[in-house]
Amino acid sequence: MSIAIQLENVTKTIKGRTIIDSLSFSIYEGEVFGFLGPNGAGKTTTIRMMVGLMKMSQGDIIISGHSVRTHFEEAIQQVGAIVENPELYKFLSGYENLKQYARMQKGISKQRINEVVELVGLGERIHDKVKTYSLGMRQRLGIAQSLLHRPKVLILDEPTNGLDPAGIKEIRQYIRDLAEKEGMAVIVSSHLLSEMEMMCDRIGILQKGKLIGVQSVRDWMENELETYSIELEKEELEAAAGFMREAFTGINVKQKVKYLIFEAERTHIPAIIRLLAEKELAVYEVKKESKSLEERFLEITQEQEVG
């Protein structure tokens, strides 16, 4: 996989305050990269620097081999983006908006415009004035606009903002398709963590202008202790907890109403069930209390804050 966009030591200082502090990471072709962070962490500022709306104080961003700093026009040629809300000309129709952007680059045919309209599913409404559009339709038109020139890098700031669940699902599918089928590098920012989990390959966590970690979503979800709960007879909880502590030294077992709650690796679960069955305890349910990305995210960011 080749690098689509690379940030080198990107720093932004505004009036003596460091807003973004030496960010360095790379995003590869064909991957969806999530940019995660609480409000004010600097997600949008970083995106603005990627598309040249803001100048970096230090460092550089290289898109398909071109520096945003010194070769802006070549670099931005490879980028399609929505920064914050998709704000388009309300007094023009969707189609006229797309034509505005088509005129600003070489080689965008009428056919390509129609193709993109088809892709985002705006259909006949494309000829209506944008002021009559719902937020979801504007979001689609924003995406259409960003895809017109077949960019290699797609940057979407909060792409699911204001969409209904069906719309969110649809956009998520587009984004996956664009990365997998067209080999685009897609950068998505969000504070909706569950969203990111479903759509991204890797997630970079930004806090107070610093990148505190880049993790692959799959690794993150799998290589850790999971929390499980087992439903038993209430009277037998105490005994069950005892057997488990005996069999698995160091296991942390808590009792809650009629459940035993503990952390364990996935591979240990069959042994635990066997143990309880042998002791003739009635097991009603074994359930993985999967920790959501959100909890992990908060864990990570809080650890950082303390440390």
Add this chain to the structure above:
Amino acid sequence: MIALIQNEWIKLFKRPGTYVMTALLLLLIAAVAGFTKYEESKQPDQMDWKQVVQGENAAYEAQLREDPQLTKNQKEYLEGQIAVNEYRLSENIPSQQSMHMWSFVETSSDILQFAGLFMIIVAGGIVASEYTWGTIKLLLIRPISRSKVLFSKYAAILLFGLFLAGLGFLFSVIVGAALFGLSGESVHLAYKGGEVVEQNMLLYLIKLYAINLVDVLMLATMAFMISAVFRSSSLAIGISLFLLFTGPNVTYLLSMRYDWVKYSLFANTDLTQFQTGNVIVEGMTMNFSLLMLALYFLLFQLLAFGVFTKRDVAA
């Protein structure tokens, strides 16, 4: 580049405000024409043009003799007027007492101030609106340098100004012809270097319109600069219109006491002052004014381009 200007033109003409402005301008020309016609109909009897011209000359000569405060330029202007009138008498070119097509077009060159007003409104909004709409973000992430984007906007303003002036000119010709008839002098008599020369009327009028466009152009450029620097269309339009209406008067008042006024913008925008000789500050010349205008123009453009191309877009 042409595509960018085309974009700006489309954005301009897809908004109803632009049509309202254009319609207002045409309405105003028609209203002035109607009013002039009505006034004329109340005094139908025409005097013999020779008598009028002779009367005028007598008055000019009296002024030349009796007014010791006349400047050299003003004297020259009066002498020119006298020479033109004498030329009329000797060559038997009647001076028109009543309104006719061309003289109406000449009159409506003053209405150009309104074209200027509309040009300022457009100039004041052209950059600031993109910020208010939030569309600036999508506009600046194209493979086009910011200075090209800004230049296309300035070009669109110029084209819009030319469009309004051209439309006003054409409409004046049509209304003038319809209300006052096609007849009228087809030559313009000018006094140049001590001699009376006959000039093509159409060329003269176009020149008149062009000269009138100068101050409008300067103010539109200023509005454009404020729009680009402060990202506020109301500020840009407000300041520019305020200066459009008060600037010349304040400059005139100040010019009675201070000499440095000649370096101000408004002392130089009215280029007709060099034709009539009534210059604001004694000693000013056409070349001086053109130089000052060029300097102001450069200053406005440097500010607009400097700030627009450097600034972070955080809106």
